[in-house]
Amino acid sequence: MRRIFVLLVISVAFFFGGVPTAKAIVDPLTPDNNPFGIHILDESDLEDAAKLVNSSGGNWGYVTLVIRADERDSKRWQSAFNKMRELHLIPIVRIATKMSEDSWEKPNLDELDGWVSFLSELNWVTQNRYIIIGNEPNHAKEWGGEVKPDEYAKYLETFSKKLKEGSKDFFILSAGFDASAPNGKETMSENDFLTKMISNNPNVFENVDGWSSHSYPNPNFSGSQDDEGRGTVKTFEWELRVLKNLGVTKTLPVFITETGWIHDKGGEKSGPKEVGEVATRLKASYELAWNDERIVAITPFVLNYQDPPFDIFSWKRQDGNFYQFYYEVKDLPKSEGKPKQIVAVDVLTLLFPPLIPNSGWMTGIIALKNTGQSIWEGTEKIYASYHGFEIIIEPRVLFSDIKPGERTLAVIKIKLFK
Numbered sequence: 001m002r003r004i005f006v007l008l009v010i011s012v013a014f015f016f017g018g019v020p021t022a023k024a025i026v027d028p029l030t031p032d033n034n035p036f037g038i039h040i041l042d043e044s045d046l047e048d049a050a051k052l053v054n055s056s057g058g059n060w061g062y063v064t065l066v067i068r069a070d071e072r073d074s075k076r077w078q079s080a081f082n083k084m085r086e087l088h089l090i091p092i093v094r095i096a097t098k099m100s101e102d103s104w105e106k107p108n109l110d111e112l113d114g115w116v117s118f119l120s121e122l123n124w125v126t127q128n129r130y131i132i133i134g135n136e137p138n139h140a141k142e143w144g145g146e147v148k149p150d151e152y153a154k155y156l157e158t159f160s161k162k163l164k165e166g167s168k169d170f171f172i173l174s175a176g177f178d179a180s181a182p183n184g185k186e187t188m189s190e191n192d193f194l195t196k197m198i199s200n201n202p203n204v205f206e207n208v209d210g211w212s213s214h215s216y217p218n219p220n221f222s223g224s225q226d227d228e229g230r231g232t233v234k235t236f237e238w239e240l241r242v243l244k245n246l247g248v249t250k251t252l253p254v255f256i257t258e259t260g261w262i263h264d265k266g267g268e269k270s271g272p273k274e275v276g277e278v279a280t281r282l283k284a285s286y287e288l289a290w291n292d293e294r295i296v297a298i299t300p301f302v303l304n305y306q307d308p309p310f311d312i313f314s315w316k317r318q319d320g321n322f323y324q325f326y327y328e329v330k331d332l333p334k335s336e337g338k339p340k341q342i343v344a345v346d347v348l349t350l351l352f353p354p355l356i357p358n359s360g361w362m363t364g365i366i367a368l369k370n371t372g373q374s375i376w377e378g379t380e381k382i383y384a385s386y387h388g389f390e391i392i393i394e395p396r397v398l399f400s401d402i403k404p405g406e407r408t409l410a411v412i413k414i415k416l417f418k
Contacts, residue, residue: 024168025128025209026340028296029253034337035290036329037062037092037299038315039258043080045304048316050087052303052326058334064092064132064257064299069111072118082403085125085375090339092173092257092299093119094132095159106144107134107155115159116166123404125373126339127169132212132257133159134175138193140186147188149196153204156197160207169342172207176214176257179239180231190230191242198246210296211252213239214259217281221262221313222273225281225289233259233289240294253296259285260300262312266323272312279325286332343380344372348407366412369405376402 036053040046040063053061063084067077084091095115097105119131136142137152156174163170177194181187197204215235217223223232230238236254243252261281262272273281282300290298304316311318315326348367370376377400402408 025171027253028128028171028210028339029293031340032336032338033296034058034061034335035295035297036286036332036334037064037090037297038303039064039299039301040303041065041305043076043083046080046083046087046089049303050089052315052330054088054334055330056332056334057336060088060090060337060339061334062090062092062297062299064094064297066094066096068096068098069105069115070098072114074118074121078122081122081125085373085403088337090126090130090297090337091124092130092132092255092297094135094257096135100144103141103145104135104143106146106151109155109158112159112162116162119163119170120166123373124169125341127342127373128171128339129167129169130171130173130210130255131163132173132175132255136178136181136214137175138177138181138188138190147186147193149188149193150200152193153197153201156208157201157204157206164207171209173210173212173255173257174205174208176212177239178214179235180216180218190239194242194246198248202247205248205250205252208252210255211236211239211243212255212257215256216259217261221260225284233285236295254292254294255296256290256298258301259298260302260313263323263325265312266317269312275323275325278323279328282325283328283332286329341373343374345369346371350412362412364412366410367407368410369407370402372404375404376400376408 034053036058038049038052038061040049042065046063049063050061053063071077081091097107099105119129133156134142134152137149138147140147143152152175160172163172177190178187179190181189183189183192213236215233216231217225217227217233218231225233228234228237236256240252240254261278263275263278264270264272266275286298300315302310302313302315305311305314306316306318314323316322346369348369350364350366374380
């Protein structure tokens with residue numbers, strides 16, 4: 001009997017140790033999707049973000065955040081990702097360098113391996129690992145004081161290729177551009193910048209999976225929600241036409257990672273729109289301009305920023321309360337997102353000798369470690385197969401809310417015959 005027991009333990013380890021784990025990005029518009037999101041400065045705003053984007057029937061909204069080169073602390077960001085997992089928030093991470101005097105440092109290609117290593121170490125919240133490479137490179141202040149479309153094209157191509165080599169789950173977004181920028185010493189029009197990028201490197205978007213758009217309502221971040229074309233809340237439509245005219249044929253799902261109106265801070269500032277008017281314009285944009293099947297996420301800038309010059313974009317007041325438009329958006333009906341998460345287990349030990357019923361299934365109790373992305377609620381079935389054998393793990397566990405890295409007991413069923 002002891003010999004049979006040992007053999008069965010080995011069999012279980014064989015089955016689960018050898019289950020293939022090949023992955024790749026999934027179309028973010030294929031699963032049920034909640035496009036509501038918000039741009040945040042750091043992880044201290046996650047709970048307020050979740051209350052906003054997962055309200056009124058919503059679940060699994062988005063947050064856009066920035067990780068600078070001097071912030072690559074795996075412990076810090078894994079903790080933030082774990083918090084987002086619990087709050088059902090999908091991160092969109094923009095990669096940044098460091099500030100140097102009055103501009104952002106120009107990226108160094110020699111640092112890309114370090115970025116890939118850091119980003120690959122993290123256990124992401126969903127299978128798609130959303131990464132934005134850069135920010136408004138048609139501004140000199142965003143690229144070491146220069147406007148260099150050829151250099152950004154090289155950076156985007158090299159970085160996206162290295163990320164894909166690290167994991168096929170990285171979902172790459174090119175930088176959002178300032179669509180309203182003119183040609184001048186400090187800026188280049190987006191049309192000209194993209195033209196030069198693609199002329200210099202026709203394959204620059206080969207490993208890019210989605211389009212990041214800064215669809216701001218200009219002029220002066222104060223335009224109408226009904227305007228169309230470049231420099232409006234529908235800038236993304238103009239950008240997709242430009243790409244098509246430049247020969248980019250692949251379909252790029254849209255992520256509006258920055259948008260929004262400046263406001264008068266409840267009467268404190270003269271000039272910008274009143275808070276109530278911003279509320280009306282945001283609500284209309286969600287219902288019309290951004291109600292587009294090509295859009296994956298809309299993350300307006302910014303949930304909480306209390307210092308000039310971006311305090312007039314902030315959705316949160318200095319006293320800790322929120323402006324009217326926060327509540328207007330919170331009350332809008334939302335969808336229940338169902339993003340794909342990786343489900344994976346490590347089999348630790350078989351605690352009870354399997355019983356073999358006549359149905360052909362081997363049944364037993366097993367100790368497991370959650371090595372995937374989802375939090376087990378205790379009722380899921382995990383399906384797998386190996387060389388035609390059917391495998392089912394039924395975590396009818398004694399405990400619920402088993403987070404990645406935690407261990408539990410579960411019922412295991414393995415079909416013995418093909």
